[in-house]
Amino acid sequence: MSKTIKDGASFNQRDVIDFLVEFSAFKDRVEKKFKDVSRELDGKINEHDLWVGVYLIATDYAEELANKKSKQEPVVQKVS
Secondary structure, three states: OOOOOOOOOOHHHHHHHHHHHHHHHHHHHHHHHHHHHOOOOOOOHHHHHHHHHHHHHHHHHHHHHHHHHHHHHHOOOEEE
């Protein structure tokens, strides 16, 4: 999962490149899986902003699911 981008935070070049690679891979997956959605975004004046919005929503959702899953995992104790 990508790091959260926060206002005022500093990122090194490697962090930025990693983020851009992850965003590009995400966009490619969405374009392949959801062709109708990607066609709706094509050619819009704010196309990039829309893609960033979709990406941020998806990463927030995935992070939320991961947090819920980690909280719900029961602790298994060994009985001797």
